[in-house]
Structure formats: C-alpha cells, structure tokens
Amino acid sequence: MAAPEQGYAGLDYLDAADWGPGGGMGGEKRSYNTWINSKLIEGGYPVLSFESMFDDFGDGVVLAHLIYCLEDPKLVKKYIHGIDERRPLHPLRGHSNFLVLYKFLTEQAGIKGMSSLPINAVMHGSQTLIMGLIFRLMQKYALATAENDEAFSSLLEWVKPRCSPHKEVKNWTSSWKDGKALCALWNYLITEDQEMYEWLVDKSGQELTIDLTKCTTDTNAALTAAMSKFHKIMDVPLMITPTDMIECVEGFKKTNQIYIAEIKNAHAKWYDETKKKLDMDKASQQEANEDLEHITIGLEKYEQALKALREAQNSSNTMTTEILHVAGDDMSNSDGTDEELDKICDVARDKLTPNDEQYDYSSTLFEEAYTEFAKVKGREASKLEKQWQFKSKMNDAKAKPGEIEGMKDATHDNLDIKLEELKNKWKGKKALETLLAEYIADVDKYTDTFETITDRVIRSFEGTRNERQRRENVSQGRKELVDEVTHILEFVPRFDEVSNIVVNEDDQKVCEEKKIEAENWYNFWVNEYDRRVEEELNSGKYAQEEELADLLAIYHKFSVDLDTIVRKDTDENGNLINAVDTGISNDYNDVKTRLDVIHSLVQQFHHNERDLRQQVQAAVDDKFDAENLPGKHWYKANYDV
Numbered sequence: 001m002a003a004p005e006q007g008y009a010g011l012d013y014l015d016a017a018d019w020g021p022g023g024g025m026g027g028e029k030r031s032y033n034t035w036i037n038s039k040l041i042e043g044g045y046p047v048l049s050f051e052s053m054f055d056d057f058g059d060g061v062v063l064a065h066l067i068y069c070l071e072d073p074k075l076v077k078k079y080i081h082g083i084d085e086r087r088p089l090h091p092l093r094g095h096s097n098f099l100v101l102y103k104f105l106t107e108q109a110g111i112k113g114m115s116s117l118p119i120n121a122v123m124h125g126s127q128t129l130i131m132g133l134i135f136r137l138m139q140k141y142a143l144a145t146a147e148n149d150e151a152f153s154s155l156l157e158w159v160k161p162r163c164s165p166h167k168e169v170k171n172w173t174s175s176w177k178d179g180k181a182l183c184a185l186w187n188y189l190i191t192e193d194q195e196m197y198e199w200l201v202d203k204s205g206q207e208l209t210i211d212l213t214k215c216t217t218d219t220n221a222a223l224t225a226a227m228s229k230f231h232k233i234m235d236v237p238l239m240i241t242p243t244d245m246i247e248c249v250e251g252f253k254k255t256n257q258i259y260i261a262e263i264k265n266a267h268a269k270w271y272d273e274t275k276k277k278l279d280m281d282k283a284s285q286q287e288a289n290e291d292l293e294h295i296t297i298g299l300e301k302y303e304q305a306l307k308a309l310r311e312a313q314n315s316s317n318t319m320t321t322e323i324l325h326v327a328g329d330d331m332s333n334s335d336g337t338d339e340e341l342d343k344i345c346d347v348a349r350d351k352l353t354p355n356d357e358q359y360d361y362s363s364t365l366f367e368e369a370y371t372e373f374a375k376v377k378g379r380e381a382s383k384l385e386k387q388w389q390f391k392s393k394m395n396d397a398k399a400k401p402g403e404i405e406g407m408k409d410a411t412h413d414n415l416d417i418k419l420e421e422l423k424n425k426w427k428g429k430k431a432l433e434t435l436l437a438e439y440i441a442d443v444d445k446y447t448d449t450f451e452t453i454t455d456r457v458i459r460s461f462e463g464t465r466n467e468r469q470r471r472e473n474v475s476q477g478r479k480e481l482v483d484e485v486t487h488i489l490e491f492v493p494r495f496d497e498v499s500n501i502v503v504n505e506d507d508q509k510v511c512e513e514k515k516i517e518a519e520n521w522y523n524f525w526v527n528e529y530d531r532r533v534e535e536e537l538n539s540g541k542y543a544q545e546e547e548l549a550d551l552l553a554i555y556h557k558f559s560v561d562l563d564t565i566v567r568k569d570t571d572e573n574g575n576l577i578n579a580v581d582t583g584i585s586n587d588y589n590d591v592k593t594r595l596d597v598i599h600s601l602v603q604q605f606h607h608n609e610r611d612l613r614q615q616v617q618a619a620v621d622d623k624f625d626a627e628n629l630p631g632k633h634w635y636k637a638n639y640d641v
Contacts, residue, residue: 011208011232012225028251029053029127031239032134035142035258036066038237041310043069044403046410047317054125059089060097063133067101070141071109079104094123111136135254142261152257159260162188166212172253172260176245179215179222185260186210186226189267190233196271199278208233219246234270236263276388291376295390298372302393305365309404312358316411323351324418331422336430345419352415359408363401370397421503428502432510435498439491439514443521446485450525453481458536470542474533478526485525491518559598 030050037047045065048056056062064083068076082100084093098119105111113136117129143151152172159181160169166184169175176182187209191197200208208229214222223242230236239259244252280296327348334340373394376384385391457477464470492515499511560581569577 011206011229012221014224014228014231014238027244027249028131028255030241031244031251031255031259032131034237034239035138035262036062036134037314038262039069040065041313044407045069046407046414047313049317049321051321054127054130057130057133058123058125059087059091059094060101060123061085061087061089063101064097066137067104070137075104075108079108091123095119098122105136109140111140135258138258138261142258142265155257155261155264158264159185172256173248176256177248179219179226179242179245180212182226182245183210183212183215183222185263186229187212189263190229193271193275196274196278199281200274230263230266234263234266236266280388291380291384294372294375295384295388298369298376298390298397299388299393301365301369301372302397305362305369305397305400308358308362308365309400312355312362312404313407315358316352316355316407319352319355320411320415320418323348323415324422326351327419328422328426331426332429334426334430336427336434338427341423341427345423348419349412349415352412355411356408359404363404366397366400366404370394373397424501425503428498428507429504431498432502432507435491435494436510436514439495439518442488442491446488446521446525449484450481450529453477453484454529454532457533461536461542464542467537467542470537474537477533478529481529482526485522488518488522491515559595562598562602 033048033050033053036053040047040062043065045068048062060083064080064085067080080100083097086093089097102114102119106114117133117136121129122133139151143155156169156172163169163181163184166187167175167178167180169181190200190208197208210222210225210229212222214225220242223245227236227238227240227242231238236259239262240252240255243249245256277296277299280292280299327344330344330347331341334344373390376390454477457473460473461470464473495511495515495518499508502508502511560578571577
C-alpha cells in the first residue's frame, strides 16, 4: 500500500506506464486484464500480456495463480494439489489443472455455474467464456459473494450517501457519465477522517480533493484525476478509463460494479494501514523513538520497493511486446540466415537491460527496508511488532530479492521462447520467399525454353522432305524439351522441405499449392508441345510436299534403273553395273536435266537395237543350218510361240 510521499507528483495525470498492458484504450477486455494483473502483482506472479490474455488461460496456470492470490492460503493448501505450472504444458496436464481448480471453485469457493464454462472451450481461448470465468471470480472475491444482484444493490446503497448531495446515484451506468459520482466518492473517502486528511495534506503539500466544477468544464480531466488518485494513493487497479465511464461502453455496467467494489475494499485496507502510519508518525513525534524511526523508514522503503516492483512487472510485459515488435520488423527485413536472425535475437535480449535495472532497483529498496527493520532491537521491539507487525514485512523484504531474480529470469525465458518462435517463423518465411523467387524465375525460363523449342521444331517442317523426317524432328524436340523442363519437378521436394519449417498455415498452403503447380507446369509444357506440333502436322500444309517427295523418289529410282540398262556397263562377269546415284534432289531443274539425259540415251538405245529381232532370227537360222536342224519354217512357228 502506498505511503504518503512528499508532493504526490502527477496525481492528476496518468501515463502509459500507469495504465499498464492494453494502455488507456479502454474496453471490457482491458478492464478484466487490469483487474487480473493487479491481483497477480499482489501475489508476486507474472502478469498477463494484453495481446495474449485469452491464450494464456489455456493451461490453467494463470487461474491457479489467481486463486492463490485471492483465496485463503489454508484452503488452498488443503484442497489444491497436483497443479503443474511448467510451461509449455501438455494439453492433458492443462486439462488436469482445470479439473482440480473447477472442483475447488465449485465446492470450496461456492461459485455456481462453473459447468456452463466448458474446460475445453476455455483451453482453446474462448473470449466469452474466459471473461465469464473472470467475472465470476470478480463477483466472489471483490464482492465477497457468489450472488451478484443482492451484493450489487448493497454496494449501490453504500455509494449513494457518500456521493450525496453532489450527485444522486441511481444506477451503475448513466449516473456516472458526468464524472460527479466518482469525484464526489473520492472527496468523501479521502476526507472522512479529518485528522488523517490534514496529515496527508501536510505530508503531500497539496490539497487532495477534486473541484467538482471541473466535472462540468472538463469531464475527462476530472475523471482522470479521480482515477489517478484512487490508483496512486489507495492502490485501486485502473480497471476502467474516463472514456469507458463517459460513453458507457459495452460491458461498462459490470466492470464499473467491480471497480467500485475494488474502491470500497482498497479504501478499507488503505484506511487501516494509513491510520497505523499516522499513529506511528504521531508516536515518532512524541517519543522520538529510534526503533520507531527505523520502522517508519523501513515501511517507506518497503512501500517504495513494492511500487518499484509493480512498475518493473508492468514494464517487463510492455517492453517485451515492444522488443518483439522491433525484432519482428528486423527479421522481416533480414536475409533469413541463422547468423543474422541470431544477431537480431541477441540485440533484442540486450534491450531488456532497462527492465533488469528496474527489478534491481526494487531489489535494492527491499534490501534497504530489511536493513532498517533489522535495526529495531530495543526493549520495546516486541511491543512495536505487536502494534505494527513489521517483522512480516521484514521477512518479505529479505526474501524478495531472491524472488525478483526469479522474475527477471522468467522475463528473459519468456522473451527467449517468443524470440525462438519469431526466429522460426521468419526463417521459414525467408526460405519460402527465396524458393518462390527461384521457382518463378525458373518457370519463366522454362516457359521461354518451351516456346523456343516448339517454335523451332514447327519451323523445321518447312524444309523437311517427308513425314518420317518431320516425325524425327518432333521426337528430338520432345526429348530436348523434357530434358529441360524436368528440372521444374525438382521444386516439388524442395517445397515439401520448406513446408516442414514454415509455421504459418498460409505459408504451408502455398508450399502445397506450388508442389501441385510445378507438376502442372511440367505436364502443360509437354502436353502443349505435343498438341501444337500435332496440330501443325495435321494442318494439311505438308501434304502436297509429301506427294511431290514420293513422286521424286519414284522418278529418281526409275532414272537410276533406266540409266543402268541403257548404258550396258558390265563387270568382268558380264553383270550390269548400277549407274551412279547422285541422290534425290529437291531442285526441279536438276531432276529435269537428269531425265533429259536419260531420254537421249533411251533414243540412242532404241536406234541401235531396232533390227535386234531380225539379227537374232538370222543368227539362229544360221546356227540351225550348221547343226542340220529343222529350217526356219519350223523355227518360225516355235519362235512365235
């Protein structure tokens, strides 16, 4: 609890550090987050991140910490066993935690309706159910009842006389919009004990009440002043913002009820402790007791240490969020190598140094408080302990530095875990970006290759004599194309490998799509090549050329055979020697010239052999006569036959 400090600097203002996680943005979520963190800080547990508030409830550890802070330690020790607080926690262990805690809240705390908050839904981060669970805790521990209607009516009755005659409070919403109700409540509570108020004013050097006319001229400023004073003097958590109260935002009624309940509880606690300090101060002035002076200094140091510790805890959450944001930006602009990502992580870790210094400062204050308490050794020490109960604070101050070291370690461990997650995320993203760039470049390259080969093969048809040669060109072109575009399939296992390291579902989906796309590109290029060349071959452009080539081949063979016969060149055995084959020419003039030459030879052959039959018959007759064979009349008949 904050002790009176000279000047109460900045009582009418609140900055980002005062608002804590979620800032001064307002809203029901921020209200619940602030309430939870105020309890966790009191118990010395890590605070919740505003951004991951609902996810952090998923393993039951946060709920356990809240119960430890809110409930009677004896009940907790007796009924709550087997809570696993290790993180990250297996879902089955988290479910086991919730079973133990739900049973305690139902049977020991008397909270009704826990079955309407399914454990599985809470573990999966259901915002509605988690906020419902938190509100049940607020009802139970802020109002000391599990039944809200009667308790809230009673609380409203407590408020009404404390705001009168400045404001008639009729409800929990519209009656608070102009700021007068909250400011009037503050003025009443701070001045209720006039002697204490005068002592506080003397200590602070300033008036602590709020001018109610300010509610008319600047409602926001008036509410800010009231909320700031409640927070900084009575340690009331900043559950709501001036905007929440002025606009009565969604969920305001419930959060305002809990906020006023917190004011009532905090005031009672603050009043008792401040009364003791006042009495101590009076005793110190009257008796000038050295031991009492040590206690006074020790308590002041102790309260300063608690405040410094709360600031360090709030700062650790805010600073971690900012560090991760900057690290994420740096990683997004990096080349994604392990070396560069590790360097970014090292720089990020160094940025926690200011927060470490805050923790160290609070630790130093606890040590100074312990030193002061330890100096109380006079004969009246036992009596002073009975009156001021400083020894419990002394023991706490002695233990706190060790706990603070644990908090520092937890902050660093939390940052390390989140940096590792961030590193894995961007390592995967950068690997995917690099692979995508290479893949796109290769798709463009192989598309150009496909177009080049297809165009070249089709153009080759024009200078090809026959279908067989064109088909050979098609086959060679297809083999060349397949050899080239097959390389695109190498990306399939590479995308599969990258999909195992990316953590984002969208990135994994891209990998799967690109694996299919690579295969589709390969099939497209090959099938489209086949389609285009086949379409070109079947277009009818080359039919006449084919017929001409066949005709030229026939004429050529005929000319060679005819040339062989008419030349009558023979070898030593009398066998005809084939004429020289110069090959089929596509030139019409070459073919015509050759045929003209053969035509001349045929005419000469015909001239030389026109009397061949008569010569043969005369030769035969002469031979028959020489052999005394039958004459030409017999021969003639048989010759004709």
